[in-house]
Amino acid sequence: MTQPNITLRQLRAFLTVAEHRSFSRAAEQLLVSNPWLSETIKDLERQLKFQLFVRTTRSVELTDAGVVLSSLAARVLDDLDSAIKAAQRTADRDGSVLTLGYTIGAGLEVIPWLLRAFAAEYPQRPLRSVEYDFTDPTAGLRDSSVHAAIIRPPTGLAGLTTLELLTEDRVACLPEGHPLAAQDSVSVADLLKEPIIAAPKAPGPWRDYWLLSDYRTTPAPVVDEASTRDGELHLVARGVGISVTSAGAQRFYSRPGVAFRRIRDIPPCVVALAWWPEHTAKVADLVTIATGFKAVADQLADPD
Template identity: 40%
Template structure:
């Protein structure tokens, strides 16, 4: 049994609704359901009665819930005392983020962290495509929301979300009316891409791994989504992006079409373990504790 499973049980026991509980925990409903089933199977018990209409605590679950809540309160108090003693409740935190990357995640992360650490002033700093490390490579930021791959072999990261690839096309493109496309159908099109300084991130969004011996035809270089979508609306070329960008950057003259044969693109929180301020360390621990991570979930942030 893990502390994460206890938190999942407590939140579901309070909400009695998988959707609301998953939203509070920043995880998906299937992940929550799997964790609860694993907890029940570990002890051979049933904690919840479920049907298509409702979720209810069993008598055993209802008796156990206040004990779990009390235990978690004790853990939180111990952690809070450590934070107070270490002085991490005060100070400034520079949080970088790549433009358009996890926009909804950024707001949720900052809001929940500042509620837990009201004396820490979070300064979100936006970076364009010229620096997909969002300030980590230069030291301008301590922690950043990025979209791998990036060339940061000494950094660590936690993957917070994943999104499907979509093609951004001019509205009069021959494939603009399609419900979905494959990457190979678009590799001969001129493409709008990031600056060369983006390094492996630029190659990733050029789909270089799928091109073989076919080099891309660069139609234009853009460092922001505004510049990218403007070039595409003018008919200069296409681009590859993610499903969240399609929601936030819908513009006249362009169409987004899902790409069905590409691995998901990830959004991650990244940092250098050797240069963390107490405030940055507090943010990472806060995410690990409240977003359902174990220590083993950390991975390197180098090229992937």
């Protein structure tokens, strides 16, 4: 029996029509003409030797065979996309450019040292760094647009390999003149009723971690969102609300109008280098360099 010569483009066209139940809307999404899309589906049906859609002047519905094909074909294409991404990660083991992502505030101590040390040790290996704001706390790891990233867990990404680089106290950012700013430190309970600035919503537990959601029995009283550290502290300085961040923010983002107070009864936050296991060979040299940062981190924690 001769197998039909079906292309991925035909299958994607079919699935788009099946999703929208409309040739015109599918053509608009695919950026193709209606006649091209209609002929593509007809050609697919000719090769399969069965009808995929029942077309009327008012509607487009899947046949029983079309329902079966749409379900199975969607899984096949998802598996194919996953296979392509896995193959791309494997191909990254060659000597091409290494891309390191980092989230705002997480790489302030780490990134300059890491880039200098890597360049000194491997002068022929290009290393590119990319900054990400709070809309992507995984710094490009979620969609594998980077090979490794400097992040502050938790990210909610199962299967990541991580190397802890340093820990820092978590601090409350308070408007100057706030009653809590008169204290040397604050407790979690002191903060739970305060209006709070949040990071933009994103997949994973990162936003809730900084909202102290694990300590709450009701949702946090979020009054605004900020995608950058400067935006966050600007809102705090205006008196819109408080925020929770790392102690490093006091060193690098200190400004008039904002007081930083250590949260005394909460575990510290972590800065880590993270990567997918598929990229281990690609990032091995970077991991070796990053391992040496521990001594630097200890000096930062205890400068005396």
